[in-house]
Amino acid sequence: MAARRRIDTMEENRTKLLAAGRKAFAAEGFASASMDELTASVGLTRGALYHNFGDKKGLLAAVVAQVDGEMAERARAASAGAGDAWEQLLAEGEAYIAMALDPEVRRIVLLDGPAFLGDPSHWPSQNACLQATIEAVENLVADGVMRNVDIEAAARLLCGAALNAALWVAASDDPQAILPRAAEAFRLMAGGFRPTPH
Amino acid sequence: MAARRRIDTMEENRTKLLAAGRKAFAAEGFASASMDELTASVGLTRGALYHNFGDKKGLLAAVVAQVDGEMAERARAASAGAGDAWEQLLAEGEAYIAMALDPEVRRIVLLDGPAFLGDPSHWPSQNACLQATIEAVENLVADGVMRNVDIEAAARLLCGAALNAALWVAASDDPQAILPRAAEAFRLMAGGFRPTPH
DNA sequence: TGAATTGACATACGGTACGTATGTCACCAT
DNA sequence: ATGGTGACATACGTACCGTATGTCAATTCA
Missing domain, CATH: 1.10.357.10 (Tetracycline Repressor, domain 2)
Incomplete structure (x- = not known):
């Protein structure tokens, strides 16, 4: 199986985080949504979040x-x-x-x-x-x-x-x-x- | 000087907290307002806040x-x-x-x-x-x-x-x-x- | 009037969450 | 093949909320 290109997985992770953010923010509201839980729910950590969106509000803005x-x-x-x-x-x-x-x-x-x-x-x-x-x-x-x-x-x-x-x-x-x-x-x-x- | 009645000081503290909440929420927004700073600004502690308003949202509701x-x-x-x-x-x-x-x-x-x-x-x-x-x-x-x-x-x-x-x-x-x-x-x-x- | 009690508030503590600083390892260029 | 880059994980410090507990003045009652 061909090795996944770097850019592809990053785009995939961004998409996953966006989807998770959308779900979490809609369900619990921005203030109550935990970034630890959110990232874990898509198999990542907060590291990925802060790298891709800067901070919690950055994710909200994207959503x-x-x-x-x-x-x-x-x-x-x-x-x-x-x-x-x-x-x-x-x-x-x-x-x-x-x-x-x-x-x-x-x-x-x-x-x-x-x-x-x-x-x-x-x-x-x-x-x-x-x-x-x-x-x-x-x-x-x-x-x-x-x-x-x-x-x-x-x-x-x-x-x-x-x-x-x-x-x-x-x-x-x-x-x-x-x-x-x-x-x-x-x-x-x-x-x-x-x-x-x- | 007549000793301050208990009920009076309580009413006064409630009013002080309300005013402080109003100022802090307007200036920083509810999420960013720190209850420690807010209560300290009127010479009280969070104890007074939670006794009078139940929780942070209680103060917001009152304001x-x-x-x-x-x-x-x-x-x-x-x-x-x-x-x-x-x-x-x-x-x-x-x-x-x-x-x-x-x-x-x-x-x-x-x-x-x-x-x-x-x-x-x-x-x-x-x-x-x-x-x-x-x-x-x-x-x-x-x-x-x-x-x-x-x-x-x-x-x-x-x-x-x-x-x-x-x-x-x-x-x-x-x-x-x-x-x-x-x-x-x-x-x-x-x-x-x-x-x-x- | 003085002791007991109440309750308004302070203090101490636990838990959680955010943001950052640092580490690591896969991928890419040379 | 090797050095570098960067995407992400890990570890840490800090801040803050809510609660549990302590304390002391004001009130009540004998």
Whole structure:
């Protein structure tokens, strides 16, 4: 059997640690996750962790970037399936709401991420969700589908509303029942950005 | 000089610890705040802390409740000064946005609170801000100033939008410049809940 | 009034976790 | 083949939390 190349095993170990971090952070939260247990669970030691990610927060940052990227991907997929441009924006927002049902997203990206890494705007991952919304709003304003509103401000409010509603849905006793109520209110409120029929 | 009564010194120590916790959590964040330093800074030891608040999170919960209460107070004051009922709701929202400029509010209530104490809906303080908004929306819907929308959902979205916009404002390089943009977009979006003229 | 008791807080201790400094061994270049 | 590099393991120091135990002043009661 051919000797495994050095670079390959390193990439493999990085991936293993990332996956373990994702699982541990989602299950126990960043603060309670033990790096000893985490690394041991994939047959490594803390040495590998500190070599690959610098420190505990470095691993969190990497996990956040990964999950954040997947969220943007999901949002794109959701908007692609919708009808006109306005419906696509709404679909994107509703997709965010639905995403927060995912414990990984909620715990890692929405709670521990901001608390331990600081404001999402300054993340290297640039908060992919927000970026996508900004682009969408940009186009909608250009096409006259939305009023001539401050692009970033509108995107921020839409994302914030969606994500906060999502936290509500996720923390409730019966998420499935709450979800449509949140989605409906979101559609309504977002309508505030549409031009008045005059 | 009359001997200090036991109950008095205890109340005083509780207050001192609360104030110290508030300062330390705001400055360093919950995770990094050392209970040894914190208690020493007010001339006590960890013994006093654990006797009064149970554990570190107990102190955080107490601090959160205090700040949360003050936020509700500020919101009430803001809405009281506004014109009609609709303007009062908007004023409340804008007050939340302004509040998140306060480092204590941002760090303690918006970031560390949810991360370490769980969803604000389940806090003993009941998330006073949200409660106030719910009541406001309730009245507005009853009076026909707002459409017949799901009360809690609408309140959640309004609060979420405002608070998230606030995080943006606070994290930006020039908060004073961003604030009006956020406030304006908020007014616009909230308008989505108003009845359509016709 | 003085002894007993309570309880608010201090002190001492154990356990755990992080980050770093150092060691080691496989892999790569020359 | 040999020396070097670097990915990772090991060992250590430090910090911190939570608890168990001690202590002394304030209160209570005879």
